[in-house]
Amino acid sequence: MATWRLRRAAAAIAASSAVCHNHGAGARAPRSPNGGYATDDESVELFPTLAKNSHDRSLRGTVVYYDGQMNDSRLNVGLACTAAVVGAAILNYAEVVSLIKDESGERIIGARIRDTLSGKEFDAFAKVVVNAAGPFCDSVRKMANNDVVPMISPSSGVHIVLPDYYSPDGMGLIVPKTKDGRVVFMLPWLGRTVAGTTDSSTAITMLPEPHEDEIQFILDAICDYLNVQVRRSDVLSAWSGIRPLAMDPSAKNTESISRDHVVFEDYPGLITITGGKWTTYRSMAEDAVNAAIRSGNLKPANGCVTDHLHILGGYGWDPASFTVLAQNYKRMKRTYGGKIIPGAMDSAVSKHLSHAYGTLATQVASIAQNEGLGKRLAHGYPFLEAEVAYCARHEYCESAVDFIARRCRLAFLDTDAAGRALPRIIEILALERKWDKARQKLELQKGKDFLETFKSSKNAQFRDGKHNGQ
Ligand SMILES: Cc1cc2nc3c(=O)[nH]c(=O)nc-3n(C[C@H](O)[C@H](O)[C@H](O)COP(=O)(O)OP(=O)(O)OC[C@H]3O[C@@H](n4cnc5c(N)ncnc54)[C@H](O)[C@@H]3O)c2cc1C
Known part of the structure; x- marks a missing residue:
């Protein structure tokens, strides 16, 4: 289980601004370079697809504010790799199946862990065990005491990905109150547009799937505010995630669920x-x-060091680092005939590598140049073959699904493109991991099954109002 004790994310953070669509009367807020009120004309200039008139309403103006954005899978892997560098033992595909108590049964002293790749089980002992299992944390608490009061109120959030042209670069749209009172947002994300809404209650499953009516709700809600039709067939990927909204079991009012942590x-x-x-x-x-220090009466030599610890690849990174990649590296690409030919490390690729890997991007670029792994994995996306090899060697990437979902995000950006990239990703991983043909076949099937849970337009039950089967 992960204990996050690192504090700075120096790489992969990009500032973006957002437009808040304001149909209310409201006071006219002063406009400033840092944000503020924008008139209807200014708003449409900032966000060209915003409708001035829609249905019986007309736009009065918007409120512009600034927000931060990051690539969550890259930050997550960066945290694990940084923890490893400063001394943590990191295991993935390791499931806690039971907790170990001391002889008196009064204290947890470790956990029984199953390696879900090999099926082997082993014990790990610790002065304190930290349960950071997100939506699954109640099931871990029950391993200690089956009668515990649940802390988690699972809540699903559905997101859809659309082509880039729906939102301008660096500018998003959030509607704080749609027809049915829910929030809907639309933001530029990794070269595409991500749109989504807030919570609805759900059951806890390993692979939650978005329902067609939730996808349709998002499409309808954003269409209400745009001057272009957003069609079901534009949906490149759609997914659902489970937020672990928490209740404090010691709180007097157990109904109080919040987004704060407990x-x-x-x-x-x-x-x-x-x-x-x-x-x-x-x-x-x-x-x-x-809390762990208190519980275990631990005496850490340095106290909490997270304030001063950068994420791996963050030391020495600056926003212009990508230019060094573009200037100094070539993408060596293998043709179908087996010849290796040079290609440019173009801006899109070098910016992506620099944002995703920080200063370690030079290692990925070296693989692309020296090992002939410089081809893009999918048309229109900056992800390189070299990243698959790098992630297998340095980022605990153990499966094709790990790569498309938890290292590079292609599955979340464009499900069909991820499906087309799978065979090449498996070919590279097979060399790195010495997979036989049977394992490669299994990886392909698992990858396809995983992508089926993303309801892109190809997987859609409905396409522009018509049932696919009709
Ligand atoms: C759709 C959606 C949108 C969000 N948007 C935002 C946002 O815009 N801004 C923001 O700040 N936050 C956002 N969040 C919230 C943020 O992603 C959550 O805080 C986060 O997912 C919860 O993190 P976690 O580490 O507690 O749990 P998780 O990320 O769920 O991690 C728990 C881990 O524990 C593992 N695990 C479970 N059981 C066991 C076991 N028995 N043994 C070993 N491991 C186990 C799981 O495999 C998993 O890897 C969003 C969440 C969702 C779902």
Whole structure:
């Protein structure tokens, strides 16, 4: 289980601004270079697809504000790799199947772990166990005491990905209150547009799938505010995630569910940290580590070091780092005839590598240049073959699904493109991991099954109002 104790994300953070569509009367806020009120004309200039008139309403203006954006899979892997560099033992595909108690049964002293790749089980002992299992944290708490009061109220969030042209570069749209009162947003994300809505309650499953009516709700809601039709056939990918909204079991009002995090030791030696968000992950990690120090009466030599620890690849990175890649590296590409030919490390690729890997992007670029792995994995996307080899060697990438979902995000950006890239990704991973033909076949099937849970337009039950089967 991961304990997040690192605080700085120096790489892969890009500032973006957002337009808030304001149909209310409201006071006219002053416009400033840092944001503020924009008139209807200014708003349409900023966000050309915004409708001035839609249905019976007309746009009065918008409020512009600034927000941060990051690539969550890259930050997550960066955290794990940084933890490894500073001394943590990192295991993926390792599932806690039970907790180990001391002889008196009064304290948790370790966990039984199953390697879900080999099926082998082993014990790990610790002065304190931190349960950071997100939506699954109640099932881990139950391993200590089956009668615990649940902390988690699982809530699903559905997102869809659309082509880039729906939102201008660096500018998004958020509608705080749609017809049915829900929030809907539309933001530029990794070269495409991501749109989504807020919570609805759900059951906890490993692979949650978006329902067609949720996808349709997002499409309808954004169409209400745009001057272009957003069609079901434009949906490149759609997915659902489970937010672990948390209740504090010790709180008097157990109905109070919040987006704040909760740290709780309901069995001596077992600290549960849950709720919260990416935005607050640093303070979540610090609170969990401090609780573990108290629980185990630990005496750390340096106290909490997270304040001064950069994510791997963050030291020495600056926004212009990509130019060094573009200037100094070539993408050596293997043709179908087996010849290796040079290609330019263009701006799109070098910017992507620099944002995704920080200063370590030079290692990926070296693989692209020296090992003939410089081809793009999918047309129109900057992801390179070299990244597959790099992630297998340095980022614990153990499967094709790991790569398309948890290292490069292609599955989330464009499901069909990810499907087309799968055979080449498996070919590269097979060389790295010495997979036989049977394993390669299995990886392809698992990859296809995984992508089926993303309801892109190809997988859609309905296409522009018509049932696919009709
Ligand atoms: C759709 C959606 C949109 C979001 N948008 C934002 C946003 O815009 N801004 C923001 O700040 N936050 C956002 N969040 C919230 C943020 O992603 C969550 O805070 C985060 O997913 C929860 O992190 P976590 O580490 O607690 O749990 P998870 O990310 O769910 O991680 C839990 C891990 O525990 C593992 N696990 C479970 N059981 C076991 C076991 N028995 N043994 C070992 N491991 C186990 C799981 O495999 C998983 O890897 C969003 C979340 C969702 C779902």
